[in-house]
Amino acid sequence: MDKQFLIYLMIMSLITYAIRAIPLVFINKKITNPTIQSFLDYIPYTVLAAMTFPDIFYSTGHLISGIVATIIIIYASYKELSLIQVACIGCFVVVMIELIL
Numbered sequence: 828m829d830k831q832f833l834i835y836l837m838i839m840s841l842i843t844y845a846i847r848a849i850p851l852v853f854i855n856k857k858i859t860n861p862t863i864q865s866f867l868d869y870i871p872y873t874v875l876a877a878m879t880f881p882d883i884f885y886s887t888g889h890l891i892s893g894i895v896a897t898i899i900i901i902y903a904s905y906k907e908l909s910l911i912q913v914a915c916i917g918c919f920v921v922v923m924i925e926l927i928l
Contacts, residue, residue, distance in 0.1 A: 892924035 858864050884893035900917040908916070 887921050888925050889928050892921045896920040
């Protein structure tokens, strides 16, 4: 392996470890502030959305099918359909639009 690659790998590993270890070391008590607790509760959902949302548009054959399917699944989610129903609706919409285009 390249020596420079190993150096980069070690630096990235240390940064990743530090991000997880520093809060454990410096925050000794339970967080009781409701605002901070509410903020921390939403972080996993925000990270998941940030990682998956761009892929919704680029995983289909045409950008328009991803956009239309996203609009429809947001509406289906708003109507409180189950996750399986929303996923099936999204897949169906993408396939139909891909067949048309």
